[in-house]
Amino acid sequence: MPTVLITGTSRGIGLEFVRQYAAEDWHVIAVARNPESDPRLREIKGDIDIRQADVTDHDVIDALAQELSSQAVDVLINNAGINGARETTLGNIDYEAWEKMFAVNVMAPMKLAESFVDHVVRSDGKTIICISSVVGSIARNDTGRCDYRASKTALNMVMRNLSADLRPQGIKVLSLHPGWVQTERNGPTAPMPLDESVKGMRNVIAGMKASDSGRFLNFKGEEYAW
Numbered sequence: 001m002p003t004v005l006i007t008g009t010s011r012g013i014g015l016e017f018v019r020q021y022a023a024e025d026w027h028v029i030a031v032a033r034n035p036e037s038d039p040r041l042r043e044i045k046g047d048i049d050i051r052q053a054d055v056t057d058h059d060v061i062d063a064l065a066q067e068l069s070s071q072a073v074d075v076l077i078n079n080a081g082i083n084g085a086r087e088t089t090l091g092n093i094d095y096e097a098w099e100k101m102f103a104v105n106v107m108a109p110m111k112l113a114e115s116f117v118d119h120v121v122r123s124d125g126k127t128i129i130c131i132s133s134v135v136g137s138i139a140r141n142d143t144g145r146c147d148y149r150a151s152k153t154a155l156n157m158v159m160r161n162l163s164a165d166l167r168p169q170g171i172k173v174l175s176l177h178p179g180w181v182q183t184e185r186n187g188p189t190a191p192m193p194l195d196e197s198v199k200g201m202r203n204v205i206a207g208m209k210a211s212d213s214g215r216f217l218n219f220k221g222e223e224y225a226w
């Protein structure tokens with residue numbers, strides 16, 4: 001069966017990715033910062049290899065890649081992310097928090113791609129996914145949450161660079177917006193059920209062609225302007 005490596009699997013979208021891929025008998029490498037913090041990940045049935053890693057710790061990511069060096073990774077999903085405060089207004093910007101957000105949302109996906117490129121290239125799937133957000137679209141921007149928006153805009157640039165750099169090796173790279181999803185963080189007022197969002201993203205991933213590499217799509221496969 002194919003292998004998927006997912007980051008940020010302790011809760012929310014990452015946890016649901018684990019649940020759905022495991023239910024379809026994939027080998028799942030579930031990377032979590034604190035795998036012991038919540039029993040739900042451990043309770044999912046299936047072929048799941050839970051690994052502890054803070055995605056901002058580059059030595060740990062390199063060590064993990066080394067430990068898994070005999071494995072192929074068909075799909076690498078950079079899901080771990082920090083959403084930050086809901087309101088960030090002029091005069092009230094937390095620059096230290098913003099730096100940490102960039103380390104998780106922008107640099108970690110690049111580091112994961114860098115460390116696992118050999119695992120991906122030797123797989124059949126050859127796919128790297130960045131879980132982005134529509135709020136990273138400059139064209140659609142109105143106002144607010146400059147820190148989070150800028151991090152997802154930068155993530156899209158990382159994704160686009162990777163798509164060009166890795167095309168000669170046959171690796172496809174994509175930014176995906178999951179919708180505004182009913183995670184614990186957002187609560188039930190968000191319109192998109194968690195299972196539907198993840199099912200939609202998995203369909204987009206499964207149907208991805210080489211010509212889709214470098215695109216910015218949502219969970220329905222619809223394209224967003226940069």
Ligand SMILES: NC(=O)c1ccc[n+]([C@@H]2O[C@H](COP(=O)([O-])OP(=O)(O)OC[C@H]3O[C@@H](n4cnc5c(N)ncnc54)[C@H](OP(=O)(O)O)[C@@H]3O)[C@@H](O)[C@H]2O)c1
Binds near residue numbers: 133
């Ligand atoms: N939910 C939405 O509506 C929505 C919309 C657009 C985009 N997104 C994006 O989708 C992704 C998942 O969102 P979500 O709603 O599921 O978020 P969430 O519920 O807040 O979960 C975030 C996950 O990322 C992990 N994480 C954070 N920092 C980490 C680090 N340094 N190292 C390792 N793991 C780390 C968290 O682990 P801990 O439990 O250890 O903190 C958690 O598992 C994010 O990239 C987010 O920006 C979400």
